[in-house]
Amino acid sequence: MLVPRSVRSVARRLAVIGGDAGGMSAAAVAKRRAPELEIVVFERGSYTSYSACGIPFHVGGEVDPLETLVARSPEQHRANGLDVRIGAEVVAVDLGARRLTCADGSEEGFDELLVATGARATPPPVPGVEAAEAARTLEGAGRLRAAVDADRRGSAVVVGAGYIGLELAEAFVRQGLPTTLIDVAGQVFGSLDADMAARVQGAAEGLGIVVRLETTLEEVLLDGAGRPRAVRTDRGEIAARHVVVATGVKPEVGVAEAAGMTVGASGALAVDDHQRAAGQDGVWVAGDCSESHHRLLGRAVNVQLGTHANKQGRIAGMNLTGADLAFPGVIGTAISRICSLEIARTGLSESEAAAEGLDFVAETIESDTRARYMPGSERLWVKLVAERGSGRLLGGQVAGGATAGKRIDTVAMAVWSGMDVEELQWVDLSYAPPVSGTLDPVLVAARATAKLL
Ligand SMILES: Cc1cc2nc3c(=O)[nH]c(=O)nc-3n(C[C@H](O)[C@H](O)[C@H](O)COP(=O)(O)OP(=O)(O)OC[C@H]3O[C@@H](n4cnc5c(N)ncnc54)[C@H](O)[C@@H]3O)c2cc1C
Numbered sequence: 223m224l225v226p227r228s229v230r231s232v233a234r235r236l237a238v239i240g241g242d243a244g245g246m247s248a249a250a251v252a253k254r255r256a257p258e259l260e261i262v263v264f265e266r267g268s269y270t271s272y273s274a275c276g277i278p279f280h281v282g283g284e285v286d287p288l289e290t291l292v293a294r295s296p297e298q299h300r301a302n303g304l305d306v307r308i309g310a311e312v313v314a315v316d317l318g319a320r321r322l323t324c325a326d327g328s329e330e331g332f333d334e335l336l337v338a339t340g341a342r343a344t345p346p347p348v349p350g351v352e353a354a355e356a357a358r359t360l361e362g363a364g365r366l367r368a369a370v371d372a373d374r375r376g377s378a379v380v381v382g383a384g385y386i387g388l389e390l391a392e393a394f395v396r397q398g399l400p401t402t403l404i405d406v407a408g409q410v411f412g413s414l415d416a417d418m419a420a421r422v423q424g425a426a427e428g429l430g431i432v433v434r435l436e437t438t439l440e441e442v443l444l445d446g447a448g449r450p451r452a453v454r455t456d457r458g459e460i461a462a463r464h465v466v467v468a469t470g471v472k473p474e475v476g477v478a479e480a481a482g483m484t485v486g487a488s489g490a491l492a493v494d495d496h497q498r499a500a501g502q503d504g505v506w507v508a509g510d511c512s513e514s515h516h517r518l519l520g521r522a523v524n525v526q527l528g529t530h531a532n533k534q535g536r537i538a539g540m541n542l543t544g545a546d547l548a549f550p551g552v553i554g555t556a557i558s559r560i561c562s563l564e565i566a567r568t569g570l571s572e573s574e575a576a577a578e579g580l581d582f583v584a585e586t587i588e589s590d591t592r593a594r595y596m597p598g599s600e601r602l603w604v605k606l607v608a609e610r611g612s613g614r615l616l617g618g619q620v621a622g623g624a625t626a627g628k629r630i631d632t633v634a635m636a637v638w639s640g641m642d643v644e645e646l647q648w649v650d651l652s653y654a655p656p657v658s659g660t661l662d663p664v665l666v667a668a669r670a671t672a673k674l675l
Contacts, residue, residue, distance in 0.1 A: 234260060236542065237322055237332035239312045239477070241265030242272060243528050244338030244509025246294065247535030248542070249304050255543040261304050262330060264322075266311035269360045270296050275528050277363040278386070281370065282393030288364050315481040317505065334504040334542055337478045337491065338535060341471040341510040341526050346381075350442030353450050354381070354465040357390055369464055370397050376463025377401065379453050381439045383410040385558040387468035388422065391431045392561050394464065401430070402460050404437040404453075411565070413556070415572045417586065418565065418605060418619045425563035434460075439467075473511040473524055486513045490524035495548040497538035506542055508534035515551035517638070518570055518616065519578065525552050554617070555634045557627045564627030568634040569617025572607050581610045583674040589663035591625050593655035602626035604667035606633070606643060613642035613675050618667070625657070632664045643668045643675070 236252060238245045241263050249261050263270070271294040279285040296306040311325040315335065323329050343356035355366045370378075378394035380387045383405035394401040403410070403426065409419040410426065410433060423433050434457065441454040442465050450465040473490035475483075484500040486492035490513045492500035497512065499505040509531030513522040530552060537547045557566035572584045586605040593599065600623020607616045618633035620626055636646050646668035653660050 235332050236261045236334045236336060237330060238263040238336045238338060239315075239322070240338035240340055240509070240511075241267070241270035241296075241306060241308070242274070242338070242340060242509070243531035244340070244512070244535040244538075245336060246271045246299065247532045248336050248338065248506065248508055248539035249535075250299070250302065251536050251539035252543050253303050255540065255545075257303065259543065262332070263299070263304055263306045264310040264312045264324065264330075265296075265306065265308050266325075267359055267361060268308050270294060270299055270306060270308070272360050273528070274358060274360075277357055277360070278389035278393045280363050281357065281367050281390060282396040283367075284396070288360060288367070291360060291363075312477055315477055317481050317483075317502065334506070336506040336508065336535075336538055336542070337483070337499070337511060338507070338509045338531070339474040339477065339511045340531075342474045343467065344470050344472050345467040346439055346469055348439055348441050350444050350450070351439075351467060353444055353448060354442050354467045357386070357466050357468065358471070366464070366466070370394070370399065373463050374398055377461050378464040378466070379404065379460050379462035380466045380468060381405075381453070382468035382470065383407070383433065383435070384413075384468060384470070385411060385556070385560070387466070388426060388560045389558065390466050390468060391426065392429060395430050399464065400432075402432040402434060402462070404434045404439065404455060404460070406436065406438050408435050410435070411560075413554075413571065414565070414567060414619055415584075415605065418567075418603070418621050421603065421621045422560050422563060422565055425561040429561040431561075439469075471510075471526060473526075475511055478507075478511070483507075486522050486524075488513050488522055488524035490522075492522065495550075496541045496546075497534050497549060498541070504542075506538040508538045514549070517551040517553050523552070525554065527556060553634060553637050555630060557630060559627065562623065563621055564624065565619075565621045566627040566630035567617070567619045568630050569615070569637040570607060571617055571619065572605075575607050575616050580616065582607050582616055583610050583671060584608075585667065585671040585674055587663065587667045587670050589666055590659055591623050592657055593659055596655050598624075600624060600626070602629070602663055604629065604633075604663045606667045606671040608643045608671050608675065610675060613644050613672060615641055615643055615646060615668075618664075620663075629662070629664055632662070643672045647672055
């Protein structure tokens with residue numbers, strides 16, 4: 223990665239499609255570096271720079287009001303010189319003529335284009351599903367919270383037990399609603415190994431969430447007013463006044479693909495390491511709609527996380543104003559708090575390593591978040607996966623009480639830098655009784671894993 227110093231003379235007009243993490247990071251940094259650049263942002267919703275990540279915490283009543291989730295409003299961006307249009311959906315782009323068309327028929331020209339259209343929910347195509355919320359936008363979050371506030375006697379069903387489904391099920395329980403979480407799969411949180419996922423399920427059930435696995439949604443049953451009253455599954459009916467479908471998302475690439483941009487095998491837009499759209503001059507991509515290079519798998523993947531969207535937007539914004547920065551890739555690091563449990567992962571899980579045909583060992587240790595004699599110490603588990611023979615760390619997962627989860631960052635740094643578990647067990651990590659055991663649990667896990675090599 224080169225250090226960006228130069229700001230070249232840039233194109234006159236940049237159009238940005240999508241006004242959240244990817245789009246606004248790019249627009250803001252480009253404007254700071256090249257004030258003469260005219261930047262027009264098209265956002266089909268009514269908010270910019272919002273935290274979709276905070277939606278479950280608003281629904282659950284931890285974060286109020288909804289606008290707290292907005293980091294920078296359209297007005298604030300405009301005050302910084304950006305021409306931000308909200309309620310402006312781009313429906314077509316002509317890359318040759320350098321023109322785009324909005325849903326209201328208006329047309330705008332551009333010299334360079336940044337596509338940051340994010341991802342869209344893919345609910346199962348069952349009757350009544352349109353009455354369920356996807357909880358992906360602030361508008362949707364506002365509707366959901368208003369419905370809960372208006373009817374706390376009803377119960378809730380969340381369809382899809384990934385991290386977003388789990389966070390939303392917790393939100394409903396925190397609002398006092400009996401809540402059922404259903405999923406077609408045999409475990410919650412599919413990106414974790416089954417042993418770690420079982421701990422998450424235990425934490426969810428401990429808070430009162432009813433978890434029904436291997437259960438398929440067949441219909442959302444509506445009352446006379448068109449509101450949910452129950453869901454029908456292949457295992458029977460469950461009463462539900464509030465239904466959220468969190469069964470997955472796909473990169474939002476329709477307009478870009480129709481314009482001739484390349485969609486990669488992951489379903490997201492293909493880019494080079496500078497966030498340049500594959501085969502296109504002056505066209506950039508950032509965020510959930512973009513492919514990312516996976517440093518361990520050695521191929522392009524689509525990982526939809528706010529942290530990547532911000533970095534990729536920043537890199538695109540710098541490069542389109544003359545810098546020479548490469549996005550170094552991803553390794554699958556993610557974290558969540560599910561009920562009483564912090565849960566995190568990085569690199570390859572055991573099942574991913576097996577799917578890649580790698581020869582590996584895996585070990586899980588149980589430890590404590592602080593010295594066991596200290597008040598507030600809670601249990602935690604660290605699982606590491608390492609390549610047999612070389613001992614190279616392939617990945618890790620952490621579950622446990624408060625403060626456990628961020629230990630994944632130590633593991634991520636070790637995976638990122640290609641460290642092996644023999645070396646990791648001796649790394650100089652900190653210790654004091656109120657924050658850690660004498661040996662940090664990551665070191666203990668590295669030692670246990672090294673023994674298996
Ligand atoms: C409930 C929830 C919880 C999450 N929690 C986390 C978390 O804890 N950690 C984490 O890292 N990530 C989390 N994420 C993911 C994170 O929010 C996304 O990765 C991030 O928002 C991606 O930013 P983006 O700019 O690429 O896309 P988006 O945020 O989806 O923004 C894209 C924008 O483009 C607009 N748009 C799309 N098409 C058009 C068009 N044709 N014309 C005009 N505008 C258009 C959309 O309206 C949208 O505002 C969560 C997401 C959700 C929904």
